[in-house]
Amino acid sequence: MDKKLLDILVCPLCKGPLVYDAKALELICKVDxxxxxxxxxxxxxxxxxxxxxxxxVEL
Incomplete structure (x- = not known):
């Protein structure tokens, strides 16, 4: 996943930060x-x- 893209992406629901899970190939919003x-x-x-x-599930 491109680092620059990760820096600008936010959760579309709460506009909060996302955490990249490389193992599961997912972006995680801990708030939502x-x-x-x-x-x-x-x-x-x-x-x-x-x-x-x-x-x-613990985040």
């Missing part, structure tokens, strides 16, 4: 507990497409 998939090096920044992270 959403994971945005990265497909072919392109982040899918659609709220409806994001994966909800269960409360019992």
């Amino acid at each position: 507990r959403l994971a945005y998939a990265i497909v072919d090096d392109i982040p899918v920044m659609l709220i409806d497409e994001a994966r909800q992270i269960p409360a019992e």
